[in-house]
Amino acid sequence: MQVLEESGKSDEVPQPIRGIKGAPDKGPRNVMLDRQNPDILSPPASDHGTLPNLKFSFSMAHNRLQDGGWARQVTQRELPAATTIAGVNMCLKPGGIRELHWHKEAEWAYMLSGSARLSGVDQNGQNFLDDVGPGDMWNFPAGIPHSIQGLEHGCEFLLAFDNGNFSEDSTFLISDFFNCIPKEVLAKNFGVAESDFSNLPTDVDRTRYIFQGEVPGPLSSDKVANPLGERSFSYHISDLPAIKTSGGTARIIDSTRFPAASTIAAAIVEVEPGGMREIHWHPNNEEWQYYIEGTARMTVFAAEHNARTFDFSPGDVGLVPFAYGHYVENTSEVPLRYLEIFKSPRFQDVSLNQWMALIPPELVRQHLNLSNNLIRALQKVKQPVVK
Numbered sequence: 059m060q061v062l063e064e065s066g067k068s069d070e071v072p073q074p075i076r077g078i079k080g081a082p083d084k085g086p087r088n089v090m091l092d093r094q095n096p097d098i099l100s101p102p103a104s105d106h107g108t109l110p111n112l113k114f115s116f117s118m119a120h121n122r123l124q125d126g127g128w129a130r131q132v133t134q135r136e137l138p139a140a141t142t143i144a145g146v147n148m149c150l151k152p153g154g155i156r157e158l159h160w161h162k163e164a165e166w167a168y169m170l171s172g173s174a175r176l177s178g179v180d181q182n183g184q185n186f187l188d189d190v191g192p193g194d195m196w197n198f199p200a201g202i203p204h205s206i207q208g209l210e211h212g213c214e215f216l217l218a219f220d221n222g223n224f225s226e227d228s229t230f231l232i233s234d235f236f237n238c239i240p241k242e243v244l245a246k247n248f249g250v251a252e253s254d255f256s257n258l259p260t261d262v263d264r265t266r267y268i269f270q271g272e273v274p275g276p277l278s279s280d281k282v283a284n285p286l287g288e289r290s291f292s293y294h295i296s297d298l299p300a301i302k303t304s305g306g307t308a309r310i311i312d313s314t315r316f317p318a319a320s321t322i323a324a325a326i327v328e329v330e331p332g333g334m335r336e337i338h339w340h341p342n343n344e345e346w347q348y349y350i351e352g353t354a355r356m357t358v359f360a361a362e363h364n365a366r367t368f369d370f371s372p373g374d375v376g377l378v379p380f381a382y383g384h385y386v387e388n389t390s391e392v393p394l395r396y397l398e399i400f401k402s403p404r405f406q407d408v409s410l411n412q413w414m415a416l417i418p419p420e421l422v423r424q425h426l427n428l429s430n431n432l433i434r435a436l437q438k439v440k441q442p443v444v445k
């Protein structure tokens with residue numbers, strides 16, 4: 059115990075001690091959570107004041123288990139600060155189908171592993187069918203009907219919707235729709251007999267949602283000829299250039315490159331061990347983050363002396379309120395990979411370093427009493443990831 063009190067940094071049991079401040083936590087305590095959140099247990103001295111919670115893990119989100127896979131969501135109900143984006147983490151088994159459906163929100167997606175076949179039809183009668191693999195993205199605008207099906211190895215992906223109050227449990231499902239229309243009306247609509255609708259799904263909730271189907275054949279064999287033509291709701295990661303800098307890479311995907319994603323913009327960020335997403339903020343909207351690989355810490359600056367530091371692990375969601383300053387530092391020995399997602403047609407960020415480099419040095423110097431060394435080190439070209 060004496061050693062722990064002195065260091066506060068034992069690998070065995072972390073203690074809420076920083077220098078001469080703090081004292082050992084003798085319990086009760088959840089040591090596994092403390093290990094994942096060292097900057098909450100023992101915050102840096104620069105943290106101050108009251109901030110809302112800006113972290114929620116999918117590991118703490120209710121999971122909906124179905125025949126064909128599972129789905130869980132982190133929305134404004136789980137993370138009240140997240141008002142513009144809600145996220146869903148979904149897994150489909152080989153052949154598993156996310157039922158034909160639509161919703162009031164736009165759906166942006168990133169494939170985490172495996173592959174899926176997507177279908178969609180737009181308001182002009184143009185159709186879409188494509189296969190997506192790891193790193194690929196799609197975007198179905200609000201109201202556009204679509205489906206997702208796991209291919210031979212199944213898949214897992216992250217969905218982002220452009221409303222924090224979205225609920226994955228309240229989408230418009232085709233089976234629900236059929237069960238909510240009088241059968242004689244269905245018969246009239248399709249020009250067939252009522253008896254043609256006698257075998258509609260009658261499961262507990264009268265819907266399929268995620269159900270087990272059969273793995274479809276090759277994409278070319280599944281295409282439906284359409285005189286009105288095809289359109290695309292997907293974007294393949296192989297077509298997306300990377301901004302390479304000293305500490306890693308950033309890939310920006312927004313409506314300038316991917317027109318279907320007219321309301322959601324994102325950055326796919328990779329930070330090498332020892333590297334950091336530079337200090338910056340966003341002039342357009344709040345940032346919703348999804349951590350994929352490695353661990354990270356982020357300090358969020360809220361003005362009026364207020365700042366708080368959070369730690370993140372794979373599967374965690376982070377949130378930066380609109381215009382709050384922040385950085386994201388890789389705290390692991392492996393590359394850190396995460397998504398920055400925004401409700402916006404464009405990705406936009408303001409770099410602290412670039413700002414200071416592009417105004418008169420004398421003006422900067424008078425504010426912060428900075429050395430000539432620092433003034434010389436300022437970078438006129440934005441470096442999204444540094445080391």
Ligand code: MN
Pocket residue numbers: 159160161165204
């Ligand atoms: Mn959907």
Ligand code: MN
Pocket residue numbers: 338339340345378384398407
């Ligand atoms: Mn950011």
